[in-house]
Amino acid sequence: MGRIIRSQLISWGGPGTRATRLELFYDLVFVFAFFNVSTLTSKNLTAQSLLEALLVLVLLWWCWTGFVTIGNAVRSDEGVMPLIGLAMMVPVFLLAVSVGVAFRDEPGGLYGPWLFAVAYLMTWGLKATALWTIARAEGTPRRSALLLVGPALVSTVVVLLAAVVPQRIVAAGAVQNVRIGFWVVALVLEYLGGLLLARTGWRLRSVGHAAERHALIVLVALGESVIALGIGASAQYGRPVGLPTVVASALGIVVIAALWWLYFDWIAAAVEQRLHGVRGPSRIPLARDVYSYLHLPLVVGIILFALSLERLLSILLHAEHPTGAERPGQLHPLLLYGGVILFALALVAIELRALRRLDRVLLGAALVLAALVPVAYQVPELAALALLAGVTLGVVTVQLRVTRTLRREVRRVALDEQTRMETELNRWRARRL
Numbered sequence: 001m002g003r004i005i006r007s008q009l010i011s012w013g014g015p016g017t018r019a020t021r022l023e024l025f026y027d028l029v030f031v032f033a034f035f036n037v038s039t040l041t042s043k044n045l046t047a048q049s050l051l052e053a054l055l056v057l058v059l060l061w062w063c064w065t066g067f068v069t070i071g072n073a074v075r076s077d078e079g080v081m082p083l084i085g086l087a088m089m090v091p092v093f094l095l096a097v098s099v100g101v102a103f104r105d106e107p108g109g110l111y112g113p114w115l116f117a118v119a120y121l122m123t124w125g126l127k128a129t130a131l132w133t134i135a136r137a138e139g140t141p142r143r144s145a146l147l148l149v150g151p152a153l154v155s156t157v158v159v160l161l162a163a164v165v166p167q168r169i170v171a172a173g174a175v176q177n178v179r180i181g182f183w184v185v186a187l188v189l190e191y192l193g194g195l196l197l198a199r200t201g202w203r204l205r206s207v208g209h210a211a212e213r214h215a216l217i218v219l220v221a222l223g224e225s226v227i228a229l230g231i232g233a234s235a236q237y238g239r240p241v242g243l244p245t246v247v248a249s250a251l252g253i254v255v256i257a258a259l260w261w262l263y264f265d266w267i268a269a270a271v272e273q274r275l276h277g278v279r280g281p282s283r284i285p286l287a288r289d290v291y292s293y294l295h296l297p298l299v300v301g302i303i304l305f306a307l308s309l310e311r312l313l314s315i316l317l318h319a320e321h322p323t324g325a326e327r328p329g330q331l332h333p334l335l336l337y338g339g340v341i342l343f344a345l346a347l348v349a350i351e352l353r354a355l356r357r358l359d360r361v362l363l364g365a366a367l368v369l370a371a372l373v374p375v376a377y378q379v380p381e382l383a384a385l386a387l388l389a390g391v392t393l394g395v396v397t398v399q400l401r402v403t404r405t406l407r408r409e410v411r412r413v414a415l416d417e418q419t420r421m422e423t424e425l426n427r428w429r430a431r432r433l
Helices: 002-009 021-043 047-073 081-097 112-137 142-164 172-194 207-234 243-264 267-276 280-293 295-320 332-355 360-378 381-402 404-432
Strands: none
Touching: 021 047, 021 081, 021 207, 021 295, 047 081, 047 112, 047 142, 047 172, 047 207, 047 280, 047 295, 081 112, 112 142, 142 172, 172 280, 207 243, 207 267, 207 280, 207 295, 243 267, 243 295, 243 332, 243 381, 267 280, 267 332, 267 404, 280 295, 280 332, 295 332, 295 381, 332 360, 332 381, 360 381, 381 404
8 A cells, every 4th residue: 555655646757757847946946056155155265265165065966966866766746746846945945045154153143054954954854755765665675775865864964063063172273174074074975875876776767867967957057157257247336347357258258168068069968878878787887977976076167167257357357447456366277277177077087987988188188277277377367268268269179170970970869869759759749639
């Protein structure tokens, strides 16, 4: 009887399941969370704030992958899942609004680290319940189901301890460092727990769903870059926009468009096609490595570039109006180039893991940009951005030549698949509608 009731409450996903509009609605809270992290860090760009921002991003990413895992197993817009998903949005939004006080308390409100930790506990409590229910409904043994949710719940307890323990055991000046240490332990437990996924009996029901969800989150991160560029360029307070701001805005769009092209032109489709061809127990480890692990530095690289871009536009704006003159911090050029370098290296790793292909163009681009970081410290901000835009455009041009045969085949297969699906769908509509 219990299994019958569960089958009525859950609509299982299938091989052709794609992302639903409801899942995109859930992502809105993560859009705000990513934006809040980058905006707060850009306003106070120090090594300490950058480290804290990276830890929060890594935690939010693993939280988001839990949503994707659930949505891949069951249809998020059927049965009881819409209620569970909407309930999850509340604690995730609390995570988003409290990212600025996750490591330190601000007077006049609730204790920040405790608020963030409790919101995270609520999020993982709901997710663990959903994962456990799905696993047991599929007949997964209790021990395997425990491997699925146990490591994440232990790491959540560590985050709770990080909120209450440091101030009780060390002097006030060391609380932040101890709290960061707790967070590192929690995140290591989270990500090591992902290595146990293949032993839980969990299976990837829809490669297309996983590919689409991760492609969309990359698109969200690129959208954050556009928003950051717009905020930096439009923070005029009624003042006219000068030529440096116009040029910087154009160069920023060029870099963002180049990053989009490098991922979406053929690599994203090639990885999805490769996963479609993998059968058996090796599919879960490959999907986990490519999507859950290697898409993280891809997104983080974009966000680092975005917060640096916003900072750069603000600097150029103040340079146009000397009364508000401001000089960049030491991290500014490093993040501007480092975000793109991290993005390129993540793509190299994705290709190497999924396609068994070493992308020498992207690897060479990362090395060239690393060599140009000292130059970026010596030249004006606008020149540093122009240099970065020139290199990224050059990389796209070279990639088009070097990968033309592979690119043509990947795009041909993708177009053929899309055409056949549209044909079958039109036939079904003609019969049923």
